Amino acid sequence: MHVKILRDLRRNRWFLTGLSLIGFFFVLAMIGPSLAPFDPQDFSFNPLSPPAFKHLLGVNDGGQDIFSELLYSLRNTVLFGLLSGSAALVIGVLIGAFSGWLGGFPDAVFMRLADILLAIPAIMILIIVAAVFRPSPSVLALILAFMTWPTISKAIRAQTLGLKESLHVKAAVQMGGGNWHIIRRHLLPEMFPLYLIGFAAKTRMAMFMEASLAFLGLFDPGRKSLGMMISYALKYYYLDIWWNWLLPPILCLSFVIMAITFVAISLENVLDPRLKEGSLKETVMEKTL
């Protein structure tokens, strides 16, 4: 089954485009700081100077090099997304697998918890927490993960329920495999495609949230972010800065999120009809939020 999926994916143009773009941005995010010609916090340059060789994208109103800012911001956004996406994935998979496997009371508890979390709008909580407590971005990423795992766990749980009835799993139980052993060796590896879908979706949402929160000014002013760059650049709309200060972060942000959207959509198209189950509402909900 995996082989066929991989082959389909490799043929899918959206997937390839998305993946290569993501790869590009990931590499850029990782090596960004070494590429940046200046420390983005260094405000000693001539403010609002136009692009030149020394400052590829010019200088912002605070005297900081925009190109360096861009690289650091990109990294912050990507890392935030990855952190939140992986955390949501881990939590969602573990809860979903255990819940589906164990059934009964733990299952009921977790699923009710998931329903409650689904009903709470993530962005509202994030804004309130960010504004009042001003925690570090990693904490916010984890809080976001904690609110978005439900959809992953529901998908995993549905799949687990299906797998529970399959022959090889039943055989493993007969042979005396413990719960954790079965989950680890028999269930988890089967659901690999679901991980990809879940991870892509949650990372996308996390990056989107990070940009929104930064745009609203809810992070530490010293932290560089694409959303923050956009909001500052917008303030100087009357000057001729749109093409070197406003456009680069917009393009970067769009391409990064586009890349991961391509991956997510192509994954769903390839894998969806065969594997995706769960109620209609949750499927739509996951794609909506």
Added chain:
Amino acid sequence: MDAVPRKPKPRWLLGVVSFLAAALVMIYLSYALPRILPGDFVTAAYAGSHVTLTAEQEASLQSLYSQDTGFGSYLLRLVTLDWGYSHAFLAPVSELFLGALPWTLLLLGTANLIAMSAGFVTGVEAAWRHGTRTEKGLIAGATVLEGIPEICTGVVLLFIFALKLQWFPAAGAETAYAEGGLFTRVIDVLHHLALPLCTLILAYLPGNFLLTRNSMMMVMKAPYMVTARAKGVPPRRVRYVHAARNALLPVVTRFGLRLAFMITGALVVERINSYPGLGTLLFNAIQSRDLPVIQAVVLFSSLIVLAVILSMEGLYRMIDPRIRHAR
């Protein structure tokens, strides 16, 4: 052998219970928030805000928050619309809330309706033309558009159409104290609504399109479709009456969900365009630590989510006979 088989609990009841629980949790959170926070809450909260409290205001707030009138009476006050008094705006919270609500409804409602109908129609038409260049082009366009976050579309639209070309205003829902008849007022409102509306439509449309198209793809392979075409039913009728109805469900679900999360759904767009809806209200309230307003908005949000999701469950049972007869 089993004992007397019990009647299985209807699945929807569990759903209701979950959401009731969710709503109660939210309400309790908004009630308990001041008490959970450490330290002298009032001074801590107001020290960083734009509002300076007079001695009496501070004292009355302290007493308000320290008195434990209990959760029950809190619930009662909510129902009777006594939501308290905002210290940042010096107005009753319900007034602020009801002043911002129509704008959010206008913006989100219209955007969702247009995105839903346009997305639905284009999705159906695209699925119908499966394999053609048109379909491929539309899908490509939609996928790309889906990948562009609202911030980017919002800022770009604002920048080009409001700031550079000045075809549309950059802020507000209507011109303050404008004089003129009903018609001019309506046009004024629409004029201010245009940009945030377009931003939201561009954000919602591709998703609806793709969703519809995918659902349609699955539906179109069904045998009854072949039957319909063989019968000679006109193409448009086949598309909309026979096929699309079944693809309608996901789209309507999404519409409902977006409405459910309306308060925060358009927050960023409202901020970009300075549109005075509930999102802006919430944001300003958070900045000034205006707790009564925050509590009211959080509350309302949970109640709306609860109401919409419950009614959607009911709606499903009506729309899809299979669900009704499943149990």
Added chain:
Amino acid sequence: MIREKRIRAVVAFFCPKNSLIQEISMKKRPVSHLNRWVGILLFILVSGILSVPDLGAVKKVEEIRIGDGKGDWGDPNPYRHYPRGPGYVRMSWVFDTLVWKDRNGYTPGLARSWKYDPENQSFIFELQKGVKWHDGTSFSSEDVVFTVEYFKKHPYQWVPMEAVAGAQGDGPERVIIKLKKPYSPFLAYVGGTMPVIPKHIWEKVNDPVRYHDQKAFTGTGPYKFVDFDKAKGTYLYEANREYFLGEPKARRLIYMKTGKPLMSLLSNKADLVNIQPDMAKILKEKGMTVLENKKGWNKKLMINHKKSPFNQKTFRKALAYAINQQEIIDKAHRGFGSPASYGLLSPDHEFYNPNTLTYKPDSLRAREILESLGYTRDASGFYEKDGKPLQVEILASNISAAGESSTDRDGEIIKKQLEDAGIGVKLTNMEQTTTDDRVRKWEFDLAISGHGGLLGDATILNRMISPRFKGSVNSARYGANPELLGLFDAQNVEMDVGKRKALVWKIQEIHADDLPAIPLYYSVSMSAYNPGKGIQWYYTKGDMAVGIPISQNKMSLVE
């Protein structure tokens, strides 16, 4: 099928044969259906865009709209407007003072002439004839007398009444205000700032701050107050046709809130806005008139001179040498601004002393002074004394200037400059209310503050330096120099302009030497308006009332 036939029949009937429309309607390709919908959508969009009228641009002087960044400045009556310039301005449309100022200086308000009687230590005002309150009642000297007594009983924050003994009406058109002792800022602070309130309304009011009634807005001013929306930050006024100086030029006056002043001005949503200096060039190119105020607003480094080591004059001088004023202007404000005089008073003020001490930025000199005070350098170049490193804390916040609030990097730049001189710095950014609070309680080392009034009456120096003004967060509250204290009292009672000028010169000289606070720079205050409306706005000479650097003088809409 039948429906399509019918449509085609209708189209064929109305359109000429073989026309394009007929051809299209004949076509059966399914693609055209889609095209049709797209076409209809486009048509709606385009016609929608093109048909929108511009509600902001109204007929000439039917309406004037003033844009403001904050919006909410309180209800426009004396006891409820916010204690900042814009709050006063909004009140000034409704209420008149005895004397007013326009671009040339003092001009008649409710008094058509005035003079000082040195023998009786009183000011005599001849009042205007035929003035009516907004509710129709006649205005008379009794209202002025009442206002003076009322403000003594219920102090109005902007008008200091300590020097006023009382007022007496000499007939309905003449009022004599008696002073307890000579008071040179009288005309600026009382005559020119005190809004006259109607006796017949306020005599029944015992709690003016809580008086919410619509009658509280009855004044004699050129505009009647109609509406104020706190949440939206908008104000609406209507012209007072019977204004004693003539009918105002605009029928309606509206204050609106806008975050993008340049946009609002260019798109005709506003007729007058405060702008940032870098907007000036573009606005001029588009035909707007740009105004620049004289230097009246400064940024200052407040020093806690009650605490060591700041209580040593020499240490404060070291700070002054370490700070480079021009660098702050260049780096934090893109070159817009001018270095401040260490004597505090504005170079554009008539009592300005150009001979005060200056401190050219000299990091080495700063270090020399520190070393002379017993500090020793450690390995990293920072100073320490008795084992304790020299560390200071700077409080910074977003300060409102002329109503527009902004964050800036002044703090960061000063931090770097002090660190270059070997002083360790901790920079703390807080909300303005929090900073104000700590300064008021003397819980700070250094704090960056800003205030205006430097073009107004020279008594501003008293207000900004004397320890008498405890509540003010911008006052240095410096009481260590007895000569200075004596000069403060002296300048307030010196009614002779020449003699007063000499006293004020001396105050500046001492300030530049003692440095209870270090003035940093004068910021550029600019506004722009649309000349097409036929109104000329300007910055008042000596700034409005007590020194408000805002270009919304009501006289622009009168005469």
